[in-house]
Amino acid sequence: DAPDAAIPSSANDTCGASMYAELIGKPIDGQGVPGESRLNRHILPGTQVTMDYIAQRMNIEANAAGVIQKINCG
Secondary structure, eight states, X not given: XXXXXXXXXXXXXXXXXXXXXXXXXXXTTSTTOOOOBTTEEEEOTTOOOOOXXXXXXXXXEEOTTSBEEEEEEO
């Protein structure tokens, strides 16, 4: 089985994103979703984000409806 591209492989999971894999498909403002902070960012269409890579930062990406599509580090 190929790893799910929506979450990082264990070797690249420097921010703990794999612990939140069950949130994919759920609302970004739902229960259990980490709030925005210096090391957690919510990214929706049109959200401006810096391109700097911070290995410990978790990106939670959602579609226009606010449904989480991807969780990764950076």
